[in-house]
Amino acid sequence: MDNKTSGTTKGSQKPKRPYLTKKNGKYELKVRVSTGNLTAQQLLALKDISGTYGSGQIHLTARQEVLIYDIEEAHVEEAISRLEAAGLKGGSAGMRVRNIMSCVGDRCKNCAWDPAALARELDEKYGEMDLPGAVKMAVAGCPFPCIRPQLNDIGIIGRILPRLVDEEKCKGCGMCEKVCKVGAASVGEGKKSVTDYNLCAMCGRCVLYCPSSVRIAEKTGVSITVGGGGSWPVTEGPILVTMIGLDQVIPLVGKILNYYKENALSAEKRLRPFVKRIGIEKLKKDLLKGVEVIIP
Numbered sequence: 001m002d003n004k005t006s007g008t009t010k011g012s013q014k015p016k017r018p019y020l021t022k023k024n025g026k027y028e029l030k031v032r033v034s035t036g037n038l039t040a041q042q043l044l045a046l047k048d049i050s051g052t053y054g055s056g057q058i059h060l061t062a063r064q065e066v067l068i069y070d071i072e073e074a075h076v077e078e079a080i081s082r083l084e085a086a087g088l089k090g091g092s093a094g095m096r097v098r099n100i101m102s103c104v105g106d107r108c109k110n111c112a113w114d115p116a117a118l119a120r121e122l123d124e125k126y127g128e129m130d131l132p133g134a135v136k137m138a139v140a141g142c143p144f145p146c147i148r149p150q151l152n153d154i155g156i157i158g159r160i161l162p163r164l165v166d167e168e169k170c171k172g173c174g175m176c177e178k179v180c181k182v183g184a185a186s187v188g189e190g191k192k193s194v195t196d197y198n199l200c201a202m203c204g205r206c207v208l209y210c211p212s213s214v215r216i217a218e219k220t221g222v223s224i225t226v227g228g229g230g231s232w233p234v235t236e237g238p239i240l241v242t243m244i245g246l247d248q249v250i251p252l253v254g255k256i257l258n259y260y261k262e263n264a265l266s267a268e269k270r271l272r273p274f275v276k277r278i279g280i281e282k283l284k285k286d287l288l289k290g291v292e293v294i295i296p
């Protein structure tokens with residue numbers, strides 16, 4: 001009978017805790033790991049909780065969270081207290097904003113800004129917000145994104161618009177051409193770097209690797225996709241906006257979440273069917289009103 005139920009609340013006054021799942025008489029405790037970052041001390045606490053109250057088995061989930069397996073019912077409260085003492089809390093589940101993922105961000109040699117900081121800010125502002133369905137979000141530092149934000153309900157993808165700021169100082173070394181993955185940066189006849197903006201993916205690599213610092217980030221921002229999904233059929237979310245400044249992201253994500261909350265039909269448990277029904281053009285019209293757009 002108790003083969004698979006969520007929480008410990010049946011017949012009790014305690015609030016439902018979707019991060020607890022009962023399976024075969026024991027509990028799985030999901031731990032929220034915003035941006036996938038833990039301290040060594042937190043890892044030690046997870047090891048202790050799993051070793052003391054569970055079976056010593058831990059699983060790393062696809063959404064950068066942690067599952068501690070096989071906790072006896074009598075030890076659930078203690079395990080949660082130990083978790084909280086380590087500065088951690090129950091993981092994400094159900095119809096709300098789920099754990100917000102981030103790539104390794106500014107620790108990556110190809111990243112010119114801090115996507116993990118943005119993901120943490122989003123988590124502080126909207127984490128666990130109740131919605132008509134589950135909303136998964138991911139933030140990547142560049143448009144060659146390791147964590148596939150475009151397969152999330154809301155995908156946030158870092159973009160850097162490059163500019164050659166001082167042609168005279170360009171040494172024609174060819175580094176920008178070498179690191180550009182799409183053939184947009186090249187060293188022309190005059191041994192000076194040129195950019196084909198029709199090809200440029202706005203990844204910022206040429207800016208990061210230019211040894212003379214003559215390529216600069218003219219603009220730093222993000223693209224936003226909506227309605228992507230990783231489950232079959234895998235769907236890339238259409239682009240809501242190609243580039244907005246970083247200061248516009250938190251309010252725009254809030255607008256998307258509230259719009260979904262106010263307009264979703266009961267069957268639309270994810271943004272994918274919602275976006276398909278409303279249509280990306282109408283969403284652009286309704287959601288980008290008042291947003292400072294750099295590239296539509």
Ligand code: SF4
Nearest residue numbers: 103108141142145146
């Ligand atoms: S998404 Fe881009 S910036 Fe982030 S880790 Fe991957 S390559 Fe680096």
Ligand code: SF4
Nearest residue numbers: 170171173174176210
């Ligand atoms: S990497 Fe910098 S210095 Fe070298 S060719 Fe490109 S723009 Fe010029």
Ligand code: SF4
Nearest residue numbers: 180200201203204206
């Ligand atoms: S920003 Fe990226 S895609 Fe654009 S020219 Fe530079 S390296 Fe190439």
